[in-house]
Amino acid sequence: MSGADGGGRDGAAEARVTRVAGALVEAAPLPAAALYEQVLVGESGLAGEVIRTRGEIAVVQLFEDSDGLELGEPVERTGSTLTAELGPGLLGSVLDGVGRPLELIADETGPFIEPGSSARTLDRERTWAFTPERSAGEEVAPGDVLGHVRETPEIAHQVLVPRDGGGILAGIDGGEYAVDEPIGRMEDGRELTLLRRWPVRRPRPAGERLPADRPFVTGQRVFDLLFPVAEGGSVSVPGGFGTGKTVVEQTLARYGDADVIVYVGCGERGNEMAELLSEFPELEDPRTGRPLMERTVLVVNTSNMPVVAREASVYLGITIAEYYRDMGLRVALLADSISRWAEALREISSRLQEMPGEEGYPTYLADRLGKIYERSGRVRVPGSPERAGALTLITAVSPPGGDFSEPVTQASLRVAGGVWALDSELANQRHYPAVDWETSYSLYEEQTGEWFAGEVAPDWPEVRRDALELLDRERDLREIVNLVGPESLEDDDRLLLEAARMLRELVLAQNAFDPVDAYSPPEKTHLLTSLILDYRRAAADVLEEGVEFVRLKTGPVREAVRRVRQAPEDELDERARRAQELVAEVPRGEPAGGTGKPTDEAPERGDDGEPEPPEEEGGP
Amino acid sequence: MTIPRVHHGVAAARGPLLFLDGTRRAVMGEWAEIETEEGRSLRGQVIEAGREVTVVQVLEETLGLAPGDVEVTLTGRLATAAVGREMLGRVFSGNGVPLDDLPEPAGAESRPLSGRPMNPVRRDRPSDFIETGISVIDGMNTLVRGQKLPVFSGPGLPGLELAARVVEGARIPGDRPFAVIFVALGITERETRRFLDRFRGSDVMTRTTLFLNRAADPTIERLLAPRHALSLAEHLAFDEGMEVLVVSADITHYCEALREISAAREEMPGRRGFPGHMYTDLASLFERAGVVEGRDGSLTQMPVLTMPNDDITHPVPDLTGYITEGQIVLGRELHRRGLFPPVDVLPSLSRLMNAGVGEEKTVADHRAWADQLYAVYSRGRDARETAAIVGEGGLPDEDRRALEFADRFEEAFVHQGEERRTVEESVEIGWGLLRDLPRDDLGRIDDEVWSRHGEGRDRSGAGRTEREDEP
Numbered sequence A: 001m002s003g004a005d006g007g008g009r010d011g012a013a014e015a016r017v018t019r020v021a022g023a024l025v026e027a028a029p030l031p032a033a034a035l036y037e038q039v040l041v042g043e044s045g046l047a048g049e050v051i052r053t054r055g056e057i058a059v060v061q062l063f064e065d066s067d068g069l070e071l072g073e074p075v076e077r078t079g080s081t082l083t084a085e086l087g088p089g090l091l092g093s094v095l096d097g098v099g100r101p102l103e104l105i106a107d108e109t110g111p112f113i114e115p116g117s118s119a120r121t122l123d124r125e126r127t128w129a130f131t132p133e134r135s136a137g138e139e140v141a142p143g144d145v146l147g148h149v150r151e152t153p154e155i156a157h158q159v160l161v162p163r164d165g166g167g168i169l170a171g172i173d174g175g176e177y178a179v180d181e182p183i184g185r186m187e188d189g190r191e192l193t194l195l196r197r198w199p200v201r202r203p204r205p206a207g208e209r210l211p212a213d214r215p216f217v218t219g220q221r222v223f224d225l226l227f228p229v230a231e232g233g234s235v236s237v238p239g240g241f242g243t244g245k246t247v248v249e250q251t252l253a254r255y256g257d258a259d260v261i262v263y264v265g266c267g268e269r270g271n272e273m274a275e276l277l278s279e280f281p282e283l284e285d286p287r288t289g290r291p292l293m294e295r296t297v298l299v300v301n302t303s304n305m306p307v308v309a310r311e312a313s314v315y316l317g318i319t320i321a322e323y324y325r326d327m328g329l330r331v332a333l334l335a336d337s338i339s340r341w342a343e344a345l346r347e348i349s350s351r352l353q354e355m356p357g358e359e360g361y362p363t364y365l366a367d368r369l370g371k372i373y374e375r376s377g378r379v380r381v382p383g384s385p386e387r388a389g390a391l392t393l394i395t396a397v398s399p400p401g402g403d404f405s406e407p408v409t410q411a412s413l414r415v416a417g418g419v420w421a422l423d424s425e426l427a428n429q430r431h432y433p434a435v436d437w438e439t440s441y442s443l444y445e446e447q448t449g450e451w452f453a454g455e456v457a458p459d460w461p462e463v464r465r466d467a468l469e470l471l472d473r474e475r476d477l478r479e480i481v482n483l484v485g486p487e488s489l490e491d492d493d494r495l496l497l498e499a500a501r502m503l504r505e506l507v508l509a510q511n512a513f514d515p516v517d518a519y520s521p522p523e524k525t526h527l528l529t530s531l532i533l534d535y536r537r538a539a540a541d542v543l544e545e546g547v548e549f550v551r552l553k554t555g556p557v558r559e560a561v562r563r564v565r566q567a568p569e570d571e572l573d574e575r576a577r578r579a580q581e582l583v584a585e586v587p588r589g590e591p592a593g594g595t596g597k598p599t600d601e602a603p604e605r606g607d608d609g610e611p612e613p614p615e616e617e618g619g620p
Numbered sequence B: 001m002t003i004p005r006v007h008h009g010v011a012a013a014r015g016p017l018l019f020l021d022g023t024r025r026a027v028m029g030e031w032a033e034i035e036t037e038e039g040r041s042l043r044g045q046v047i048e049a050g051r052e053v054t055v056v057q058v059l060e061e062t063l064g065l066a067p068g069d070v071e072v073t074l075t076g077r078l079a080t081a082a083v084g085r086e087m088l089g090r091v092f093s094g095n096g097v098p099l100d101d102l103p104e105p106a107g108a109e110s111r112p113l114s115g116r117p118m119n120p121v122r123r124d125r126p127s128d129f130i131e132t133g134i135s136v137i138d139g140m141n142t143l144v145r146g147q148k149l150p151v152f153s154g155p156g157l158p159g160l161e162l163a164a165r166v167v168e169g170a171r172i173p174g175d176r177p178f179a180v181i182f183v184a185l186g187i188t189e190r191e192t193r194r195f196l197d198r199f200r201g202s203d204v205m206t207r208t209t210l211f212l213n214r215a216a217d218p219t220i221e222r223l224l225a226p227r228h229a230l231s232l233a234e235h236l237a238f239d240e241g242m243e244v245l246v247v248s249a250d251i252t253h254y255c256e257a258l259r260e261i262s263a264a265r266e267e268m269p270g271r272r273g274f275p276g277h278m279y280t281d282l283a284s285l286f287e288r289a290g291v292v293e294g295r296d297g298s299l300t301q302m303p304v305l306t307m308p309n310d311d312i313t314h315p316v317p318d319l320t321g322y323i324t325e326g327q328i329v330l331g332r333e334l335h336r337r338g339l340f341p342p343v344d345v346l347p348s349l350s351r352l353m354n355a356g357v358g359e360e361k362t363v364a365d366h367r368a369w370a371d372q373l374y375a376v377y378s379r380g381r382d383a384r385e386t387a388a389i390v391g392e393g394g395l396p397d398e399d400r401r402a403l404e405f406a407d408r409f410e411e412a413f414v415h416q417g418e419e420r421r422t423v424e425e426s427v428e429i430g431w432g433l434l435r436d437l438p439r440d441d442l443g444r445i446d447d448e449v450w451s452r453h454g455e456g457r458d459r460s461g462a463g464r465t466e467r468e469d470e471p
């Protein structure tokens, strides 16, 4: 007994293919086929699922390419819906949209994928040392922890009582087991194994929803500082092509603070996956020193892989994420891109000749999307011991033409708790991450603000507020400058513009490929922001004393802050101290005429050799 | 697979589609041969197999075809492309038929026309450089083996010419075997003749195959041409171990053909009438680029497209941009000023550049050099806009220098006319332009890098604000 769904194949031996149109197949007679039941189609056993029945006829969508399928080939029922195999061994694996390890498929058919693989998610040969935590004679309920398996040095994989399997334990023994071997038995005779199955389209039951109590720390300044996401929260990341969605998702997969990362490459590029796959086994998790791959599950269905499996891939990913959440872990699901999932849905719907809604998407688009987002959250997991798990969801959205008014973006915005809107204009200026601070938002700032105040710096909420205010004021001032020209600016306005520019270039911009700056711990984020805000205050006092703005030397200040940002760990304190001194001192030079700009704009000399985003027009 | 079956007459015909009824046996995707009454022989493919109706898409002109009088043979074979090394040096139609009066190639092997998805776990990361001979590409938006890097052109802009120049000029450093496949999509007779004259007999032809799909050819052939080319490319790259570059132009014609066929199939039109599955369809072409672990070759693509109305949000450039790894964007203003190639550096980006440049691959300090050129140029372009309002005199000194730099950069670096440049030559031109600026204007370059490239110049930059001041 190993999961929610029973097996069983009942008399459907006669069913044959009667029609093939792309990914849709009709088979008859399949009178009693259940909706979403999985079937194996044709001699080569192509995977498919029933999506509609009409009397004797079942309409099946194929997760694989149908070329070469002939009328009259047999169709076999499996008795179960599309299920995820869950158990130890998921971590580190790379699965296609329906859960087949791509490594096994490659072993079968080489570098190019041929349809019809029957590879299973979990390796049946590999054994795991199981340590029971309950004993024979005890009564257990669904979700109770039976024991654990050390899946990786960091993760004690909790083995739970199946959702449909409470009762009295007749026996349970520690030892080395393959995932399908019995580790114990219930009194009613059912066997227990390490393997669970779960229908991917059905949310795993979660107990009470718990309030967010801490952020999902991303190590990206613009997110942690301005638009934080809570653990268990959801964020949508819309942006036109090339604005940096994938870099955001991959950066979070590297540096995001979570126990387990599930990354779904949904209808995107093969080379991007190759990049993850070549780096993750080598890269270390900054917190544990273990290879990143050990905390990662990759679900990969690139844009040229079958469309129906693309639609399924998101559900598979989220089911795996929920499974680890149920162990009481902090899980992040990163999906790139949910638009490709929606397009797959549209392709299928249009083949079924359903009534199209907006832009051809089926009318149930928003509903389905909402249900995906609903599966994120921080919850009390049913079962004992008492535990909370969190599933954070970050999804990229790819609006056609970069137009956010389109249905998928709009449907995402309605359900997401935060939006990191990426802007083509900023990306064109090579300001990355190209997060538009005017249209982005987060509904989690309050709860996360308390955590940051407690764990990082008591004045975190004020620093955040001041930074946002500075950016707001900058926008207003720029409008004025555009209307009446820079001459009308007061000196303190000029100072403000300069400070805002520092904030944008030194705090908000963050090069994901810079070995030092790719990850910014919240402490550093706070430090850099404070330096700039402090400078603005100190310099405002100096202006107050009657010193002209043109005399302020901002170059050395920028350089000092930049050096803090690029500091190797052992030099951080020293550089921070020097920068603080400089900020307090407010360096000045002799007045010079003419340009209305600070006279000695020191260039951003790259003493650390890192590429810098080009300067924007900052001043008047 | 199944034996051939012959159908006399079809129930209906609509556009390129034939509807056969009462087919007991049909194979999805199988190849069909159609004989017309007057003895024409056409090719087609089963796009829907059904007991009640089977739909054959005819891959050639169907005008004047009488449904009752055709004879359709379902062959039982799937669509494949004949491929082989001997196809280098040859010219074919979009359908893979020789246009050079030579016999059909023996086609040592055949591959599925639509290819099979490359398994992501068997991909290697692209990491080596292809020299196109074009400064703005090699220098600032480097093309990397296994990448797909499109050119976004506009109506009347020389996208096709740039494609042809890359076909002629592309080289691979070292002695790796190299092949270029050029797919012309929907080109005019005049252009066809021009390409033939230009390439046939030229010394690059031996490493080149041309697939020429002409505007007058049946629409459907436009959809096949890139697939023939890519099947050959996959063979050369992954069976024969060659480095292969596929240049195709114009993808906009391809997309229009897709729209036309989709309309004939009565599919739901999406944005601007293009089908909802266009993203998936284009991905099925562009994703065939890549490098396979443990094999020698690589497949790189440079598709050229025209942005209708210069509109980058149009579905053709938009969906392409969502699939490819960067874009080279042509600018109308540069073209007007007679510069070739008129590449606008600011919106152009090769996302895989970092993987393909540097000491061992192109030249030392390539990245820092490119960042610096980009930074000054971008500042110069901003300054140009400001100057249009306040006049050049109103610009701060550094902005004025950046503006002058932008002019020279466009004329001396971007513009290269007929010339072919090696990457070293391109980069040296760039250093030359940078050396004309005071050291203080070059914030992206650190002292160590500068000590290698700033030779013979006043490094302090003090007192030097004008070009004329220089030795």
Ligand SMILES: Nc1ncnc2c1ncn2[C@@H]1O[C@H](COP(=O)(O)OP(=O)(O)OP(=O)(O)O)[C@@H](O)[C@H]1O
Residues within 6 Å of the ligand: A239, A240, A241, A242, A243, A244, A245, A246, A247, A248, A398, A432, A433, A434, A510, A511, A512, A513, B321, B322, B323, B351, B352
């Ligand atoms: N944080 C960053 N630091 C440095 N460069 C970045 C950053 N974010 C994005 N880029 C640059 O922008 C390019 C495009 O980013 P990315 O691939 O993430 O875009 P995308 O939004 O996923 O595009 P698409 O929708 O086409 O997939 C990257 O290749 C990189 O050059």
Ligand SMILES: [Mg+2]
Residues within 6 Å of the ligand: A245, A246, A247, A268, A336
């Ligand atoms: Mg992306």
